Amino acid sequence: xxxxxxxxxxxxxxxxxxxxxxxxxxxxxxxxxxxxxxxxxxxxxxxxxxxxxxxxxxxxxxxxxxxxxxxxxxxxxxxxxxxxxxxxxxxxxxxxxxxxxxxxxxxxxxxxxxxxxxxxxxxxxxxxxxxxxxxxxxxxxxxxxxxxxxxxxxxxxxxxxxxxxxxxxxxxxxxxxxxxxxxxxxxxxxxxxxxxxxxxxxxxxxxxxxxxxxxxxxxxxxxxxxxxxxxxxxxxxxxxxxxxxxxxxxxxxxxxxx
Numbered sequence: 001x002x003x004x005x006x007x008x009x010x011x012x013x014x015x016x017x018x019x020x021x022x023x024x025x026x027x028x029x030x031x032x033x034x035x036x037x038x039x040x041x042x043x044x045x046x047x048x049x050x051x052x053x054x055x056x057x058x059x060x061x062x063x064x065x066x067x068x069x070x071x072x073x074x075x076x077x078x079x080x081x082x083x084x085x086x087x088x089x090x091x092x093x094x095x096x097x098x099x100x101x102x103x104x105x106x107x108x109x110x111x112x113x114x115x116x117x118x119x120x121x122x123x124x125x126x127x128x129x130x131x132x133x134x135x136x137x138x139x140x141x142x143x144x145x146x147x148x149x150x151x152x153x154x155x156x157x158x159x160x161x162x163x164x165x166x167x168x169x170x171x172x173x174x175x176x177x178x179x180x181x182x183x184x185x186x187x188x189x190x191x192x193x194x195x196x197x198x199x200x201x202x203x204x205x206x207x208x209x210x211x212x213x214x215x216x217x218x219x220x221x222x223x224x225x226x227x228x229x230x231x232x233x234x235x236x237x238x239x240x241x242x243x244x245x246x247x248x249x250x251x252x253x254x255x256x257x258x
Contacts, residue, residue: 003033008059009041015052016194017045021110024060030109031069032076035087038113042090042098049257053197054094055190056117057101058110064100064126067108070135081140084109088141091116092213095206097197101190102126103183107165112141115150118209120177121193122168123186128176129165149216150175201239202257 008020019041021028030038045051058064073081088109091098100117106128114120130139130147138144139160147156151174158164172180181189197205207230215223234240239255246253 003031003037006031006034007037007041011051014198015050016055016198017048017051017053018055018057019045021056021058021065024058024062026069027063027066027105028058028060028110029066029069030113032072035084035109039087039090042094046094046096051096052202053194054091054096054098055101055194056091056098056113058104061103063105063110064102064114065107065110066105067110067131068141073137084140085112085142085145088112089116091118095209096202097205097209099190099193099197101186102177103186107131108139108143109141112139112143112146115146115176116142119179119193121179121181121186121190122171122177123183124168124180125183126168126171126177126180127165128168128171129163130160131163131165133161134163199252199255201243201253201255203237203239204234204255207234 006021006023008018008022010018010020019038021030021034021038023029023034042054045054091100091113097119098117100114100120102114102120102122104123104126106114106122106126108131111128111130130143132138132140139147144156144160147159151159155174159166166174166176168177168180171177179189179193211223211227211230214226238258242255243253
């Protein structure tokens with residue numbers, strides 16, 4: 001089956017784009033070819049001003065993604081595997097908020113993709129882990145670096161060096177996921193989150209995401225400078241004026257993204 005058919009894309013009139021990993025018979029394992037399709041799809045959505053929110057999810061009810069298609073890695077020369085993080089890091093490079101909607105297994109490359117998203121919504125039956133060490137490898141698509149930044153060194157080493165799986169409650173407690181809900185209310189919780197993002201200023205969300213994403217890449221003074229300049233730009237935009245006026249008039253703001 002062609003990799004393009006294994007990555008679905010649906011868009012609605014509200015500006016919500018849903019990217020679905022469509023390989024349920026393999027628990028949505030992501031092939032190297034699928035990685036490229038996912039990256040190109042997200043890069044296209046990133047440039048589309050009509051897209052307000054992006055959701056990434058897995059098909060079926062067993063897995064977001066159980067990881068990469070492991071046998072493939074032995075078939076490729078090493079030099080072709082040095083830049084895996086570029087593909088799985090695509091959600092982080094999108095200016096729009098990206099939600100990982102996780103129901104079921106989220107391991108290896110699937111977890112690396114989820115960690116590059118801005119918000120991870122998971123069901124209580126979901127589980128998480130980096131099993132690569134049990135295969136004589138490591139999370140090579142950004143997993144080690146994002147895990148340290150998100151969890152701290154001790155918990156990152158616990159996940160990466162032992163290959164341990166953790167449940168959704170632990171993942172939420174550690175800060176690995178943003179929110180955990182019961183499976184029966186998962187769709188409603190996702191819709192509530194999407195609606196929340198749709199009510200907010202797209203341009204403010206874009207700036208806020210950029211500042212937060214860069215927060216750990218440089219020094220504190222550099223981050224403060226970037227934050228201040230972003231705030232100054234936003235205060236000169238129409239969305240901020242609308243937000244202030246709506247606050248004064250005690251009504252919901254209607255943002256236009258400009």
